Amino acid sequence: NAGVTQTPKFQVLKTGQSMTLQCAQDMNHNSMYWYRQDPGMGLRLIYYSASEGTTDKGEVPNGYNVSRLNKREFSLRLESAAPSQTSVYFCASTEGGRGGAIYFGEGSWLTVV
């Protein structure tokens, strides 16, 4: 039972490089999320997809793009990485509706130098 799978787990990028973080869930969930976590900042929402075919901006969308490829997969792309994007990124999913538990991936540690 994989749950939410994120790849890669660790990545070092140079400023200006691009990369895509992949996320897949096998629970047939409707809603998926991307968060970043910096020390003392909690989890800040980057983008979310309430259902297949929709995506919406969260609190900190600048510098990121997302694709809800299908119901299972939700990718996060950094087009031109900046040192300010050094962070831990978490993908999450939930069935949606009231009280549905939210499941997290194990996180992706990204360093931009």
Added chain:
Amino acid sequence: QKEVEQNSGPLSVPEGAIASLNCTYSDRGSQSFFWYRQYSGKSPELIMFIYSNGDKEDGRFTAQLNKASQYVSLLIRDSQPSDSATYLCAVMAAGGTSYGKLTFGQGTILTVHP
């Protein structure tokens, strides 16, 4: 005003005491409320969720929701050193343009000392 705010902490309690964690939210239409625990270097893990006014108990944990005051809290009874972690409050929007939006507070660091 932040959408979800938690008491700033850090919070330190002795073993066996009650730890009280608080959270306020700004969207009156929010429908679901979650408490997560996060250990350093790990992903958040769900403690419990609540969506009706009142109390919900699960073992040593009690979540309290007051929608009129836009306030949700988590009480941890008989605190143990293993409860030392960061606690995150999360709020799910109900509908409209924010349908499905899940917002977290900044977290409260709890330390339980023997």
